[in-house]
Amino acid sequence: MPLEIFRRGKVWHYRGTINGRRLRGSTKTADRKIAERVKAEVEARAWQRHFDGPGAGLTMAQVFTAYLDAGKSDRFLLKLAAHWKDTPVEDIQAEMIRRAAKKLYPSANEPTWNRQVIKPTQAAINHAADLGWCPRISVKRFPENPEVKTPVTTKWVRAFHAQATKDDLPHLGAICLFMFATAARVGEACRVTWADVDLHSAMATIYLFKPKPWSRVAHLPPEVVAALANIPSNRKKDELVFGYAVRGSLRCAWNNVALRANIEPLTPHCCRHGFATEMLRKGFDVKTVAERGGWRDATTVLRTYAHAIEDKTVTNALFGTPVTQRKTKKRTKN
Template identity: 75%
Template sequence: MPLTLFRRSKIWHYRGTVAGRRLRGSTGTADRAIAERLKAEVEAKAWERKFDGPGAGLTMAQVFSAYLDAEKSERFLLRLADYWKNTLVETIRPETVRQAARKIYPQATEPTWNRQVIKPTQAAINYAAELGWCPRISVKRFTENPEEKTPATVEWVRAFADQADQDGLPHLGALCLFMFGTAARVGEACRLEWRDINLSASTATIQLFKPTIWTRTAHIQPEVVAALKNLPSNRKPDDLVFGYAGRGSVRGPWNNVAARANIPRLTPYCCRHGFATSMLRRGYDVKTVAERGGWNDATTVLRTYAHAIEDKTVTDALFDT
C-alpha cells in the first residue's frame, strides 16, 4: 500500500509499502503540508532505488522497524537502533558489526558483544534478506572464554540456609534452597508470587523472560516445601514469596550470610549451576536435566555443565559385573 501519514504526539510519521519495500519513519515536522511533501519525496526515492539492486538505499532503521513489525524479539534492539540510525545496509560489513559491539558496550566482554550486538544485528539484516531487500550477512562471533563458575552443592546450600535462619533471614534461606532445587534464576525466583506456588502439589510455576516469555512448572522437593511453609507470611496471592525485589536487593544480604557461615562466597547463579552439575553427576541424562531445569536446548546443558569427572578410576566401571 502507498505511504500514509499518522501522528505520534505532534510529529507526523509515515508508513507503508513502496516498490515492494516496507517503509516507516518520521518526517520530523508537525506541519501536515510539509509532511506530505516529505512523504512524496520518500516515495519517489524508493521508486528510484527499485532499479539500483537489492539493498540500495535500505537503512538499518527500516530493517529494525520491519523486524519488530514481524513481532520478532525486541531485546537489545533499541540500543542498536540508536547506534545505527539511518546507516545504509549496503555499507554494513561483518567487521563493522564487530567494531560496533566494542563501541556500544566498551566495558563489556565477548559473550555480551555476541549476545547483544552481533546476534540481533545479524538476525535483523537476515530477516530483511528473506524479504528480498538485501543480501544476507554472516558475522564471525568473538571467541568466548567464560569464567568457570563453582557449582553450589547440597551441603553448601544447607549451610547457607541454616545461617540465614540464624540471622533472622528465613526468606533468603528458602530462596537459596528453591533456586538449587528448581534451577530458577534469581530474577525468576524473586518474581514468584504465592499464586504461583502449590504446596500441596509440590509445584511452582516459574515465569521466564529470556529469550522469549514462557512458563514452566517445576517440582519442589520436600525440604524446599518445608522451608516455604515455615516462612512468616500472610500468603496473599499477589505477595512475593521471598520478599526481594530482584537480584540487586539479594546481593548484599546473600554475601553477608555466606561470610558468617564461613563458606565460599558463591553467587545466586551458582545454585542453578549446582542443580545441573549435581543432576548430571547423579547419572541423569542431559535431556532430563534440561527439561527439569528450564533449559530450552539440551546442548546448552551439555556444553556448559557436563564437566568431566576428575576421578580417573571411574573407568573401572567398564569391567564391573
C-alpha cells in the first residue's frame, strides 16, 4: 500500500510499502503539512532507488554471484542458478520458490525442499537485500515430519561385523565398527585414507567438506583398531581404507549382510545415531558426546539423537535399586 502518515503522540510518522519494500519511520514533526511533505520525499526516494539504484534490473544470477563473492556456501546453488537464470528479482514471489522446490526435486520430501531450495534461495536474496539492492523476502517452509531413525546398538554392530567377516567382507564390517565408534557419517568414512589413520596411536582424522571444510581427530577403540588391522591392504597413504568410493557403493552389500545376520535392516547413518544414543545412555554429558562425535552444536545431539526410556521403573535409580532398560521411545520433531 502507498505511504500514509499517522500520529503517535504529538509527532507524525509514516508507514507503507513501495514496490514490495516496507517503509516505516518518523517525520520528526508535529506539523501535518510538513509531515505530508516528508512522506512524499521518502516515497520519491524509494521509487528512484528502485528504478535507478543498485537493485534496478537485478537478476537472480547476479544475486547468486554476489552471494558466492561474499564467501557464502555454494551448497545447492548450482542447480538453483540454472533454474532461475536471469529472472528479475522483483518478479520472485515466495510461492514461486516453493513451487520451484517441487519442480527441482519432484521425488524428494519436505525437509529436502526446505534445505536445498527454500533456505539457500531466501538466504541469497536476503544477502542482496542487506546490500541495499532489493527488499528482503520471507518464504514459508514446508511442514516437516522426518522419519525417525532407529539407533544401532553395540550388539547390533557386533552382529553385523561378525556376519561381514563370515561373508569375507572385512572392509564392510570394519566401516560399520568405525562409524559407530567415531560417529563418522558414511561419506566421511568412505573418504578416509590410510594417511588419515594411525593404528599405533589409535587415532583417525575425519574430514567434512560441506557446508564448510573442517576436520576432527577421533579415538579408535581396540575393537576398531583390530578390525582395521585385519583389512587386507598395502597401506598406501592415498589408498581408501574401506575401499568404497562413495556411500552408495556399499548400500547393496550392507543390506545383504544385515539380512543374513538376521538383524534389523538399519542404515549406515544409524551408526552415527547409535554413537550418540549409547554414549548418552552410558552417562556421558551432552557436551562431551557432541565433541567426540563431531557435532558443533550440543543441542543437536539432544534434539535429534536423544531417546527417552520407556521403562517407568527407571526412577528406582534414585534409591539405588537396579533398573533394567527396555525399549526406547523414539522422539519425533514437531
